[in-house]
Each structure stands twice: as structure tokens, then as C-alpha cells.
Amino acid sequence: MWVEEPVGRRRLPDPVRTAAVRAVLIASVTLIQAMVAFFCVLAEVWLAFPMVLSGVACTVVATWAVLDVWVTRQVWMQRYGVVSEPSSTARRLRRERRRARRLARAAAREAARIRRRRVGRRLSRA
Template identity: 45%
Template structure:
């Protein structure tokens, strides 16, 4: 009856490249550790304990690491997209890099 299953949509979409998947896993791990350190910082501030200052420093480093991981995901996706559009024989920055993506505004001429 035309019911679309989740596996059908996932099969159409394709699989992420290994570099992107591993970068996403690192980002989730970094984010989870940052979230735990935020909770430790909050509890240390409420308890007025000695652990507050080191917890703030660890939280700041975790925030930086999470931002770095998100940037890594973005770069890995751009590299994977460039790899798909370029030829295997030549790098993408050389003029003989294969057909690749047509330039913007390019329309094929009618025969």
C-alpha cells in the first residue's frame, strides 16, 4: 500500500564514509564527557567544594574538544563529497580531474 519502511529510506540514502562515521563517534564521546563534566562542575559549585576550579577547567577543555570534533565532522564530509565528485585517476585540484560536478548555471545544449 505504499508504506515506506525505514530500511528502504536508509538503503536509498547510502552509508556514510568511514572517516565521517569515526569523526561522528568521536564527537559523541567528547560531547558526553563534556556533559558529565558540566554536571560535576554544577555539583561542585553547589557543594562549595575544592573540585570546582578543576571541574571548570575540564569543562572548558571539553567544550573546546567538542567544537573541534564538530569541525572535524564538517571537514570529513566535505572531503568525502569531493572524493565522490572527482575522478580516481587525478586529484580534484588538477584540470584533468574528470567530469566532476558541472559548473553553476550549466545547462546541456539540446541535440
């Protein structure tokens, strides 16, 4: 029977995944080219020297591609990675502060109303 299991890690974002696939393809081509260069050196073929030079260039490109994955991941995390959701604790504290402000405003209104009433009575008696 088919049983769904929850995934341990979330899927990579699209730009990061694209960079990672590109890096894997470039690294695999570099490894194949290194093997060909090695065999050309063993066979003492004229193609050995150009293959070794291009192998060095491909190694630089592969390193650049891996760094591109890292940079793309960092940029994506900086732009979209942080989801700002207030925690339940922050929400509760905000509610308490709001309630305290409402009570303070209501008390201030009541005090002002009482003062006005007292001032009105004094004027009418005088």
C-alpha cells in the same frame, strides 16, 4: 512477517562515521563533566574550580571534534563524492556527433575517389 524497507539516506563513509562517533563520545564526556562541575559548585567543593576550567577546555575540544566531522565530510565529498557518469542525453549527443563525423568522412572519401577517377580519365584521354 519481516518486510525490508529501503533506507532513506545512504550510510556515512567510514572516515566521516569515525569522526562522528569520536565527536559524540567527546561531547558526552563534556556534558558529564559539566554536570559534575555544576554539582561541585553547588556543594562548594574544592574540586569545583579545576572542574570548571577543564569543562571549558573540554568544550573547546568538543567544538573541535564537531568541526572535524564537518571537515572530514567535506574532504570525503570532494575526493570521492562526485561520480562522473554521462547521462543518457550526453551519450545520445555523443553518438549523433560520432555518426555525423563518420558520414562526413565517408562523403569526403567518396568525393576524393571521384576526383581521382576524373583526373585519371583526363590523363588517359589526353
